[in-house]
Amino acid sequence: MAPPTNARKDDGERRVLAVKRPKYLRDFSCAGSKCIDTCCKDWHISISVEEVAYLRYEIEDPELKEILASAIKDGPARTQSSETGLGYIELDAAGKCPVLDSCGLCRLQVRVGEEALPQICRTYPRRQVLVTGPNPEILQHASMSCPEVARLVISDPAALDLKQVTVDTEAVRLPSTVVVDGRRSTVAARYFSEIRTSVRQLLEAHAADPSLGLFAVAMFAQALSRHEGQSSAQDAAWIAERVSVYASREFAGGFSGLRSDPSIAFSILQAFVRLRLRNPDRVVRTYVDHLNESFRGLGFDPEDEAASLAGYVRARDEFPARMRQRPWMMRNIALAMFESSGFPAFDGPELWSQLVGLCIRYTVLRMVLIGTAARQGGPLDPKTAVQAVYAYSRVIDHLTGFLEAAKKILEEKGLATPAGMAVMIRG
Numbered sequence: 001m002a003p004p005t006n007a008r009k010d011d012g013e014r015r016v017l018a019v020k021r022p023k024y025l026r027d028f029s030c031a032g033s034k035c036i037d038t039c040c041k042d043w044h045i046s047i048s049v050e051e052v053a054y055l056r057y058e059i060e061d062p063e064l065k066e067i068l069a070s071a072i073k074d075g076p077a078r079t080q081s082s083e084t085g086l087g088y089i090e091l092d093a094a095g096k097c098p099v100l101d102s103c104g105l106c107r108l109q110v111r112v113g114e115e116a117l118p119q120i121c122r123t124y125p126r127r128q129v130l131v132t133g134p135n136p137e138i139l140q141h142a143s144m145s146c147p148e149v150a151r152l153v154i155s156d157p158a159a160l161d162l163k164q165v166t167v168d169t170e171a172v173r174l175p176s177t178v179v180v181d182g183r184r185s186t187v188a189a190r191y192f193s194e195i196r197t198s199v200r201q202l203l204e205a206h207a208a209d210p211s212l213g214l215f216a217v218a219m220f221a222q223a224l225s226r227h228e229g230q231s232s233a234q235d236a237a238w239i240a241e242r243v244s245v246y247a248s249r250e251f252a253g254g255f256s257g258l259r260s261d262p263s264i265a266f267s268i269l270q271a272f273v274r275l276r277l278r279n280p281d282r283v284v285r286t287y288v289d290h291l292n293e294s295f296r297g298l299g300f301d302p303e304d305e306a307a308s309l310a311g312y313v314r315a316r317d318e319f320p321a322r323m324r325q326r327p328w329m330m331r332n333i334a335l336a337m338f339e340s341s342g343f344p345a346f347d348g349p350e351l352w353s354q355l356v357g358l359c360i361r362y363t364v365l366r367m368v369l370i371g372t373a374a375r376q377g378g379p380l381d382p383k384t385a386v387q388a389v390y391a392y393s394r395v396i397d398h399l400t401g402f403l404e405a406a407k408k409i410l411e412e413k414g415l416a417t418p419a420g421m422a423v424m425i426r427g
């Protein structure tokens, strides 16, 4: 039996697809055994029923066969935040994938070949969106929970530059996490690619101030939500007109008049800290130490809110100087976050809710970096920044209930609006 494949079945006709890939992904290559924190640990490895059968019955290497016989389990892998897959590879007592050898190399890959790997191992940290409909294309990106991706995103000013290549569908394996049907009725579905291009344009237009860029994206997302259900004949022209308004200097001028309130971002950070400490699962526990360093930099004291807030404001005001050597970093992070989230995926939560979630994720990461830089003193060291970015990305992906708690804080304060996003992000 051949390894299960996710290659798209073709109807016999050869077709080509446009693939858009950012530079950081073109440069990416898994660090393997040299990785500072391999992804082959802590996370349960969910696999399909076909992969269960293949790994359990078709592998001939005697040592591997024995390891897999005890490691492959039926049923969903239970993590704190989700139940996924129909089978999984159980981690060993140290929390590592038992297929790894003593050098940190994957025995399946070394002895049988990449084709034998479960889909999740073959594709992580890459993700892609297949846009179907009249102009099909594939949009590729990757998760910053991989330290190598985080490193590439923050170290190269051009990391997010897109390049389009044309590929034969038969040559593309398509483990797409989101499939967008361009013929669906919502604006987000019909104009998925255009909206992503617009988000990029808005963040580029305000590259010097990602907070302003995110405010522009928030205004755009709210306008899109309100536009839903209106005449669709002029959608493309309407989107272009909105983008030109939110990218303009006049729009930027209005932003400086909006209030800034550090207590909002601080309340969100407190919710993050509370949830992080309450029954953290294995993944979250692993990264608590990284995050604690950042909280020390912020002077965070759960017993003294006023002193904590004052410490945060001090660290925040010093942050631009600490980032002077990497002025592109926060813009790259914001863009990478948007693109890897699949925004504006129509089959997820409604568009505005997706936007609020992304702004919250960005705000807390910015605070973590502010704390990391303050703890370190002097200009932010890239290695420390990478650790903060990937550790935070791993924690936030596993922190059940945080986004809901943070959204509730914003709603209670009447800040679940574009202006509220600006107040939170700037804070």
Ligand code: SF4
Pocket: 029, 030, 031, 032, 035, 036, 037, 038, 039, 040, 124, 125, 145, 146, 147, 148, 149
């Ligand atoms: S975390 Fe990234 S670089 Fe490290 S082993 Fe996994 S894919 Fe490779």
